[in-house]
Amino acid sequence: MTLESGTPWWSWAAPAGALALGAAVPALLQGHVSVALFVVGIPLLFAAVFAAVHHAETVAHRIGEPFGSIVLALAVTVIEVSLIVSILLQAPDGNSSIARDTVFAAIMIALNGIVGLCLLVGGLMHHEQEFQARSATAGLGVLGTLAVLGLVLPNYTTTLQGPVYAPAQLGFVAVVSLALYSLFLYVQTVRHKDAFLDENAGDGHHARPDRKTFLIGLALLPVALLSVVLIAEVLAHPVEEAIIRSGFPEALIGVVIAMVVLMPEGLASLRAARSNRLQTSINLALGSALASLCLTIPTVAILSIVQGQTLILGLEAKHVVLLLSSLFLSTLTLANGRTTVLQGGIHLVIFCAFVTISAIP
Numbered sequence: 001m002t003l004e005s006g007t008p009w010w011s012w013a014a015p016a017g018a019l020a021l022g023a024a025v026p027a028l029l030q031g032h033v034s035v036a037l038f039v040v041g042i043p044l045l046f047a048a049v050f051a052a053v054h055h056a057e058t059v060a061h062r063i064g065e066p067f068g069s070i071v072l073a074l075a076v077t078v079i080e081v082s083l084i085v086s087i088l089l090q091a092p093d094g095n096s097s098i099a100r101d102t103v104f105a106a107i108m109i110a111l112n113g114i115v116g117l118c119l120l121v122g123g124l125m126h127h128e129q130e131f132q133a134r135s136a137t138a139g140l141g142v143l144g145t146l147a148v149l150g151l152v153l154p155n156y157t158t159t160l161q162g163p164v165y166a167p168a169q170l171g172f173v174a175v176v177s178l179a180l181y182s183l184f185l186y187v188q189t190v191r192h193k194d195a196f197l198d199e200n201a202g203d204g205h206h207a208r209p210d211r212k213t214f215l216i217g218l219a220l221l222p223v224a225l226l227s228v229v230l231i232a233e234v235l236a237h238p239v240e241e242a243i244i245r246s247g248f249p250e251a252l253i254g255v256v257i258a259m260v261v262l263m264p265e266g267l268a269s270l271r272a273a274r275s276n277r278l279q280t281s282i283n284l285a286l287g288s289a290l291a292s293l294c295l296t297i298p299t300v301a302i303l304s305i306v307q308g309q310t311l312i313l314g315l316e317a318k319h320v321v322l323l324l325s326s327l328f329l330s331t332l333t334l335a336n337g338r339t340t341v342l343q344g345g346i347h348l349v350i351f352c353a354f355v356t357i358s359a360i361p
Helices: 009-027 035-063 069-088 098-126 133-155 169-190 211-244 250-273 280-308 317-334 339-359
Strands: none
Touching: 009 035, 009 211, 009 280, 035 069, 035 169, 035 211, 035 250, 069 098, 069 211, 069 250, 069 280, 098 133, 098 250, 098 280, 098 317, 098 339, 133 169, 133 317, 169 280, 211 250, 250 280, 250 339, 317 339
């Protein structure tokens, strides 16, 4: 069954079911968690993720690259910021590192998990893949600069004892993050748009959606993303309790949030790599990392200043090592515009190291 436009029924039924469950569970369970919640909630979560990917690809095929990647990156990041802000508002009196942990996890997942898996799968299927190196180096330049300013430099400032910024310093980082991200979007969509176009985009078998299908997909994309977050919030508290009871560090909560939020982009990137559209995969991965960093930090910075909350941004030493290693490796991998399975395997090793250190510090 489909809508008149050809939109498959599951692409709207899954988000609708997730929204209904997410709205009903808090009132029905009243804090009690049952096994049935996981049995029903987890399949709905993945179904909503697949629906979000479907609608994102519909929008992307209609408006073309790089705008399609930007739409998905911004939509997902808005949801991520909403999750983080909701957590911060629940604990306004204490120090909070959830924003730092989630942003760092998003960067590591994008640079190593998503990129690594795309390079590995794409390399296995197509032997060697090509993309425009100028776009990747531009994204990495912005990401590296703002990652160091936002997540490393707070450890070494002296106005306040690290790993925090003074309000004036925090305001500066927030402003330059938004300014540099805006400049990057201008370069990506206007000034040097050709550097971000996928030269293999015309080789796929996807027909350009008609206007009605596009409008339905555009309307259902935020609904699907919202349903993902609503189900994630329902499952977040029991998952958080399970992590703490198991003796794992609280930083793992940020990793779980980032993984759930980035699932739509990860799946869309993997599909593009399998279709030999690695440029689209790179646009999605770097775009998600940039949007997460450049939009989350300014938002939580403003919130922390207004709430009078201490915002912990500086990474621990082991995480700084992983971040700098990821940036260095990504520069080597994406510098010449050609990749093989080897680069994918290396990135996945770094990603596995990140997950291991997060769980067993």
